[in-house]
Amino acid sequence: MKRTISDKLISGFNRFRFFMTEPVLLRIMRLKHEKSYQNDSNPLISVCIPTYNRAKLLMERAIPSVLSQSYKNFELVIVGDHCTDETEKLVSEIKDPRVRFYNIPKRGYRYPPTPENHWFAGPVVASNKALELARGRWISLLGDDDIWTEDHLESLLNFAQKNNYEFVSALVEEERYGKKIVVPGMHAEGPYFNPNIKVENKDSPQFGSIITWLYRSHLSFMKYNSNCWRKSWNRPLDTDIMDRMYKAGARIGFLDKVVGYVIPRLGEQTIGLEAYRAAGK
Helix, strand or coil: CCCCHHHHHHHHHHHHHHHHHHHHHHHHHHHHHHHHHCCCCCCCEEEEEEECCCHHHHHHHHHHHHHCCCCCCEEEEEEECCCCCCHHHHHHCCCCCCEEEEECCCCCCCCCCCHHHHHHHCCHHHHHHHHHHCCCCEEEECCCCCEECCCHHHHHHHHHHHHCCCEEEEEEEEEECCEEEEECCEECCCCCCCCCCCCCCCCCCEECCHHHCEEEHHHCCCCCCCCHHHCCCCCCHHHHHHHHHHHHCCCEEEEEEEEEEECCCCCCCCCHHHHHHHHCC
16 A cells, blocks of 8 residues: 555654653663563463454464463463454353453454555554563563464573563464465564665664563563554564564563464465465455
């Protein structure tokens, strides 16, 4: 879609606002919370799953992979984006006190309904609500149709604590048209995040898929950008916030290990935006 004057003005204002406020807020949050992370060997992790009418996938993929984690001190916060299927009923039948579900009461207009915009910004509202409900010292994200390795939380937490990182991510294996590949991390200073940079700066931090993220809860003041779809670049909600994390000055680490799997949904051959476009959603 062609960007309108409103798109340019709103995205430009947000870029300026994030640039001016988020580095300052990060320094304030560090002053308030940094010491509390020292010697905390068994912190509570809030695992956040936004979902919308994918009850079967949620129950078959995401939830089992969380409940089977080797690291046990977590809460699972599932937020339905006004689900109208049997999601709430099925989640309520899980007899585990660590699991919580909240269904957003209504689903209003958010953006022009194109496959691209659904991919860019679809989970924003539910993801931000999950951050609001989270009680853990660390935040982790998972898509309702994605799968973790059993040592996902344990590996990422150990890596973050050992190196005093505030934000860590890792490798993920993707399947597209029957072919599986391990996706490398993208450097913060490179063409993936900035089209004006032609060659990656290998010394800049790397970022992995959103399903591999683990970060300190004092970073959760950075909410997902509901207007990310208006931008000319870094339009998906995850690339938008990764870029902001880096520019704010978060201590970022990358674990060279596969900790998750992204596979096609039933009846589909690919994933991500390709799948949205193929389905015409």
